[in-house]
Each structure stands twice: as C-alpha cells, then as structure tokens.
Amino acid sequence: MPPINNLFRPFFAQNTRLLRQPFSTPRRAEIMTTQVAFAAAAVGIGAYVYMRSGATAAPATSATGASSDTTKPYFSGFGFRTLKLHSSEVVNHNTKKLRFELPDPNQSSGLTLSSALLTVSFPPTNGRWTPVIRPYTPTNPLDEPGFVELTVKLYPDGKQSGYLHSLKPGDIISCLRIPEYVWQPNKHDHVALIAGGAGITPMYQLIQGILANPEDNTRITLVWGVNGDRDIFLKKEFAELQSKYPGRFRAEYVVSQPEAGSTYRKGYVNGKVLEELGLGANEAKNKSIKVMICGPPAMEKALKGGKGPFANKTGVLHELGYKPDQIYSF
Ligand SMILES: Cc1cc2nc3c(=O)[nH]c(=O)nc-3n(C[C@H](O)[C@H](O)[C@H](O)COP(=O)(O)OP(=O)(O)OC[C@H]3O[C@@H](n4cnc5c(N)ncnc54)[C@H](O)[C@@H]3O)c2cc1C
Structure with missing residues (x-):
C-alpha cells in the first residue's frame, strides 16, 4: 500500500478502495486497523489541542481540507488544511527548512503570534497504520503572504521528522493550526x-x-543552548536583528560540546549562566520579566522543576526568583 501522506483525503480514498474489495477477513482486519487509526488520530488530536489551547478550540471532528476561498486567511476557522511543499533547504547537518505554499500567492496564513501547526501522518509501522501527530512552529514572518515555512530537526529514527525530511516539492501534508x-x-x-x-x-x-511591530517595545534576551557549534543555524539572522534593534534584542549562545577554538560560552544553560547574563528575576531592571522556555525534557526539568502542580516551584528559575506565573513553557 502506498504511504498515506495526507490525513483525510487519501485516508478516505484508501477506505473507499478497500470497501470495494471482497470483504474477506484480512480485508476486514485492514479496514478495522485503518478505522482504529482514524479514531486514534481524532482522539489524539482533540486531546492535544484541548491541552495546549486551554480548551479555547473545539476538538477536531472533521476535515475541511484546503479552503477554496482565497480572500480569507488560509487558517481562518478551525479544521485541517493541506499544504503543498514548494521547496526545501538544508540548513545544517540535521535540519531542513521546508517552504509550503498557500493556494494563492497573495493569501495570508492568518496565523497569530504565537502559533504552531499540528501535523499528522500515517507512516506504516510494523505493517500497521498508526497516526503520528507532532507540532511544528512556522518560522517565516507570520504576515508573509503565500507561504508557511517549517524548520525541522531530524531525530534518529524520528517518525515525523523523518517523514517531513523525506518530502519532495509538490508533496502535500495535512495540518491543524494550534494557538500557542x-x-x-x-x-x-x-x-x-x-x-x-x-x-x-x-x-x-x-x-x-x-520586533516587526513598531508599537511593541519589549526587550528580548535569547539564550540558545545547543550541543555543538554546528547546531547554530540562525546566527546571521540574529546578528542582523541585533544590529537593527540595538538595546532591544540580544542573542547568547551556550554550547555543551564546543569545537576546539570555539568562541561560544561553554556548558549548559544553568543558574550561573542566566545570572551572568543579567536574567535573575530579582534584579531591579527585570521587575516585569517573563521567561519562556522550549527545549528537550531534561533542560525543561532543570529549569522549571517537576511537572503538573510541582511545575515552576523548584528548579533553576525558581532559585533565580521567578514566580510560577512568570514562566511559560512551549
Ligand atoms: C509546541 C511545539 C513546537 C515544536 N516545533 C518544532 C519545530 O518547529 N521544529 C522541530 O524540529 N521540532 C519541533 N517540535 C518537536 C516536534 O514536535 C517533534 O517532537 C520532533 O520532531 C520529534 O518527533 P519525531 O516523530 O521525529 O520523533 P520520535 O519518533 O517521536 O522520536 C525519535 C527519537 O528522537 C527522540 N526525541 C524526540 N523528540 C526529542 C526532543 N525534543 N529532544 C530530544 N530527543 C527527542 C526520541 O526520544 C526518540 O529516541 C515542537 C514541539 C512542540 C511541543
């Protein structure tokens, strides 16, 4: 069977084709597997969106596919949209930038700050169709017409990152907007x-x-922890923003395994590093500071402590004086 790349349309096409076959036991089993996968995807997506959006969005119950009304923002309303890959670019040893085109080159995406897209695929695993549902964050300016861009790191044996890295121009993915x-x-x-x-x-x-909003005066300090020098792929973009917005934006890099001669700060993003960078919550200049974190589980745990009711009450940020409501984790 060909891989099901698009959640709903190829999925239904697949089901219709199967139903036209004699209803033998293996066929029935296959349909059951597909239906279970479909149900699991719907439940999983609904639960995911509910959890992340604080129940502001209804769970997914149906697919709308691509909207034919190109005068409206593409992601207006709720439901799945399809995106066609326009081009992809290798940005470093494990990361690709994937540019997807909207149906109309003048159409806006309608994504608001901040948003992610929940992508769904059905790669075959051990002969079974199990839905893979993962969020990715658009990285082009959200007001850029005609395009949505995802920057995807490939994990070893990564199901969705492997699938996204395998896409060729013209391939189509299904995704759902999720408010962050x-x-x-x-x-x-x-x-x-x-x-x-x-x-x-x-x-x-x-x-x-x-930074693109002239009405917004928020100062931004970015601290990016990576494994090696080669993992830093946005250095030029950040240097340009830093010189365009002096005093408003600065980027700091922390590398755990730097190359010989590396000029980056060595180590992990810990309390000492954050203090050295002037990010203690008790400093007078940080009275109204908010900290946002997004990283691997070990990093998040070290920074904000345990999960659930224990979140943000222990850990490095707590020790630096941050109150739980000053911490947001993507
Ligand atoms: C809100 C949000 C936005 C995100 N945006 C992006 C984005 O823009 N670009 C992007 O590349 N990723 C992003 N991610 C992560 C992405 O959703 C997937 O988790 C990631 O691509 C791995 O999925 P996979 O199916 O390829 O890996 P899996 O098949 O789930 O796992 C494969 C292997 O990789 C390991 N692994 C998986 N995720 C991680 C991780 N984060 N750190 C360390 N090891 C890991 C697993 O333990 C496993 O060994 C985002 C996550 C969230 C929650």
Missing part, C-alpha cells in the same frame, strides 16, 4: 527566551513578530 502563547505587546518590559536545540523555532517566531 497569545502574545500581547508591552505586557512585559523584558522577555527571556530560553531555547534548547530545535526549541529555537517558537522563539524565532516570537522574536520576528515582536
């Missing part, structure tokens, strides 16, 4: 964005959105 942190200009004097590895993508979206 709702950015309000000037609500905070200063935001500290702490990213680990591919966790840079929501930060890049925020940085571009905040």
Whole structure:
C-alpha cells in the first residue's frame, strides 16, 4: 500500500478502495486497523489541542481540507488544511527548512503570534497504520503572504521528522493550526527566551513578530543552548536583528560540546549562566520579566522543576526568583 501522506483525503480514498474489495477477513482486519487509526488520530488530536489551547478550540471532528476561498486567511476557522511543499533547504547537518505554499500567492496564513501547526501522518509501522501527530512552529514572518515555512530537526529514527525530511516539492501534508502563547505587546518590559536545540523555532517566531511591530517595545534576551557549534543555524539572522534593534534584542549562545577554538560560552544553560547574563528575576531592571522556555525534557526539568502542580516551584528559575506565573513553557 502506498504511504498515506495526507490525513483525510487519501485516508478516505484508501477506505473507499478497500470497501470495494471482497470483504474477506484480512480485508476486514485492514479496514478495522485503518478505522482504529482514524479514531486514534481524532482522539489524539482533540486531546492535544484541548491541552495546549486551554480548551479555547473545539476538538477536531472533521476535515475541511484546503479552503477554496482565497480572500480569507488560509487558517481562518478551525479544521485541517493541506499544504503543498514548494521547496526545501538544508540548513545544517540535521535540519531542513521546508517552504509550503498557500493556494494563492497573495493569501495570508492568518496565523497569530504565537502559533504552531499540528501535523499528522500515517507512516506504516510494523505493517500497521498508526497516526503520528507532532507540532511544528512556522518560522517565516507570520504576515508573509503565500507561504508557511517549517524548520525541522531530524531525530534518529524520528517518525515525523523523518517523514517531513523525506518530502519532495509538490508533496502535500495535512495540518491543524494550534494557538500557542497569545502574545500581547508591552505586557512585559523584558522577555527571556530560553531555547534548547530545535526549541529555537517558537522563539524565532516570537522574536520576528515582536520586533516587526513598531508599537511593541519589549526587550528580548535569547539564550540558545545547543550541543555543538554546528547546531547554530540562525546566527546571521540574529546578528542582523541585533544590529537593527540595538538595546532591544540580544542573542547568547551556550554550547555543551564546543569545537576546539570555539568562541561560544561553554556548558549548559544553568543558574550561573542566566545570572551572568543579567536574567535573575530579582534584579531591579527585570521587575516585569517573563521567561519562556522550549527545549528537550531534561533542560525543561532543570529549569522549571517537576511537572503538573510541582511545575515552576523548584528548579533553576525558581532559585533565580521567578514566580510560577512568570514562566511559560512551549
Ligand atoms: C509546541 C511545539 C513546537 C515544536 N516545533 C518544532 C519545530 O518547529 N521544529 C522541530 O524540529 N521540532 C519541533 N517540535 C518537536 C516536534 O514536535 C517533534 O517532537 C520532533 O520532531 C520529534 O518527533 P519525531 O516523530 O521525529 O520523533 P520520535 O519518533 O517521536 O522520536 C525519535 C527519537 O528522537 C527522540 N526525541 C524526540 N523528540 C526529542 C526532543 N525534543 N529532544 C530530544 N530527543 C527527542 C526520541 O526520544 C526518540 O529516541 C515542537 C514541539 C512542540 C511541543
């Protein structure tokens, strides 16, 4: 069977084709598997969106596919949209930038600061169709017409990252808009964005959105922790923003395994590093600071402590004086 790349249309096409076959036991089993996968995807997506959006969005119950009305923002309303890959670019040893085109080159995406897209695919695993549902964060300016861009790090044996890296121009993916942190200009004097590895993508979206708004005066300090020098792929973009917005934006890099002769700060993003960078919550200049984090589980745990009711009450940020409501984790 060909891989099902698009959640709903190929999925239904697949089901219709199967139903036309004699209803033998193996066929029935196959349909059951597909139906179970469909149900699991719907439940999983609904639960995911519910959890992340604070129940502001209804769970997905149906697919709308691509909207034919190109006068409206593409992601207006709720439901799945399809995106066609326009081009892809290798940005470093494990990361690709994937540019997807909207149906109309003048159409806006309608994505608001900040947003992610929940992507769904059905790669075959052990002969079974199990839905893979993962969020990715658009990294082009959200007001750029005609395009949505995802920057995807490939994980070893990564199901969705492997699938996305395998896409060729013209291939289509299905995705659902999910609201993330709702950015309000000037609500905070200063935001500290702490990213680990591919966790840079929501930060890049925020940085571009905040700085592009002439009404927004928020200061931004980005601290990006990576494994090696070669993992830093947005250095030029950040250097340009830093010189264009002096005093408003600065980017700091922390590398755990730097190359010989590396000029980056060595180590992990810990309390000492954050203090050295002037990011203690008790400092007078940080009265209205907000810290946002996105990184691998170990990094998030070290920074904000345990999960659930224990979140943000222990850990490095707590020790630096941050109150739980000053911490947001993507
Ligand atoms: C809100 C949000 C936005 C995101 N945006 C992006 C984005 O823009 N770009 C991007 O590349 N990723 C992003 N991610 C991560 C992405 O959703 C997937 O988790 C990631 O691509 C791995 O999925 P996979 O199916 O390829 O890996 P899996 O098949 O789930 O796992 C494969 C292997 O990789 C390991 N692994 C998976 N995720 C991580 C991780 N984060 N750190 C360390 N090891 C890991 C697993 O333990 C496993 O060994 C985002 C996550 C969230 C929550």
